[in-house]
Amino acid sequence: MPLSATPAEPRATVSTPLSGPLSGPLSGPAPTRGRSASYAGAALDLLADRPLVVLTGAGLSTDSGIPDYRGPDAPPRRPMTYQEFVAGPEAQQRYWARSHLGWGRMRRADPNEGHHALAAIAPELLITQNVDGLHERVGTPRLVALHGRIADVVCLACRRTSARAALHEQLASLNPDWHERHPSVRVRPDGDVDLEDTAGFVVPSCSCGGVLKPDVVFFGENVPKDRVERCYAAVDALRDGDGALLVVGSSLTVMSGLRFVRRAAALEVPVVVVNRGETRGDPLATYAVESGCTPFLTALAARRGA
Numbered sequence: 051m052p053l054s055a056t057p058a059e060p061r062a063t064v065s066t067p068l069s070g071p072l073s074g075p076l077s078g079p080a081p082t083r084g085r086s087a088s089y090a091g092a093a094l095d096l097l098a099d100r101p102l103v104v105l106t107g108a109g110l111s112t113d114s115g116i117p118d119y120r121g122p123d124a125p126p127r128r129p130m131t132y133q134e135f136v137a138g139p140e141a142q143q144r145y146w147a148r149s150h151l152g153w154g155r156m157r158r159a160d161p162n163e164g165h166h167a168l169a170a171i172a173p174e175l176l177i178t179q180n181v182d183g184l185h186e187r188v189g190t191p192r193l194v195a196l197h198g199r200i201a202d203v204v205c206l207a208c209r210r211t212s213a214r215a216a217l218h219e220q221l222a223s224l225n226p227d228w229h230e231r232h233p234s235v236r237v238r239p240d241g242d243v244d245l246e247d248t249a250g251f252v253v254p255s256c257s258c259g260g261v262l263k264p265d266v267v268f269f270g271e272n273v274p275k276d277r278v279e280r281c282y283a284a285v286d287a288l289r290d291g292d293g294a295l296l297v298v299g300s301s302l303t304v305m306s307g308l309r310f311v312r313r314a315a316a317l318e319v320p321v322v323v324v325n326r327g328e329t330r331g332d333p334l335a336t337y338a339v340e341s342g343c344t345p346f347l348t349a350l351a352a353r354r355g356a
């Protein structure tokens with residue numbers, strides 16, 4: 051399903067007050083109504099002993115200094131789509147010129163306590179929408195990087211993948227003064243930056259002559275099917291294992307993540323959503339917890355004895 055399929059859909063708003071006794075699926079309490087910091091304790095109770103699948107988003111990496119472009123302080127912005135990127139060399143020049151600045155900063159980001167807590171919890175599967183590679187850095191087992199990793203590069207012609215670090219060195223030598231000319235641009239969670247004037251930036255090709263693209267899923271591009279199937283299988287297994295789905299730091303704006311919440315809800319698997327701000331998963335959540343990611347995850351790791 052294309053990433054671009056859903057952003058126009060309005061966010062769900064939940065204003066119905068909690069009323070009446072809770073009754074619902076055998077595997078957990080029925081969904082509460084609304085989002086509240088006060089649900090944190092009940093959510094930790096719910097997640098204390100169960101098998102978990104965890105879905106993480108940009109909010110998890112804000113404590114590592116990588117801004118969440120959907121967060122409350124983020125400026126409006128429309129990412130480059132896959133269709134725009136492949137349209138021609140000008141778009142590719144614009145992408146790489148901006149991304150080159152963002153990468154120089156993103157690669158200096160370090161995992162935070164939330165990443166460490168999740169590695170210690172070691173869920174049945176950790177699905178991340180983040181492309182920053184920080185879950186990988188702390189050795190998280192059973193990980194699916196749903197949208198790929200910004201540290202990888204793929205050739206659109208021969209499909210060979212290579213390390214972004216090598217391309218970065220090449221870009222740096224082809225464009226020696228680029229950073230000095232743009233010292234204070236804002237960095238996005240996908241490594242992009244705010245920059246309009248990108249003329250003159252030199253972009254190398256693959257050794258086969260093909261176009262190089264970061265090996266991440268762009269808006270308008272599909273998540274590879276095998277990744278999606280692995281995630282669905284893990285969510286499906288939660289039903290028989292009396293498990294739960296935990297979503298941390300994602301507003302679930304794009305369908306690529308929301309679909310797993312929908313699947314869990316359809317299977318009556320309890321869902322906990324932890325985020326600063328409303329998410330599209332809130333109406334499906336047993337608990338929608340208004341909280342930062344790091345404090346909740348460190349509390350959960352302690353609770354599980356991880």
Ligand SMILES: [Zn+2]
Nearest residue numbers: 205208256258
């Ligand atoms: Zn190639």
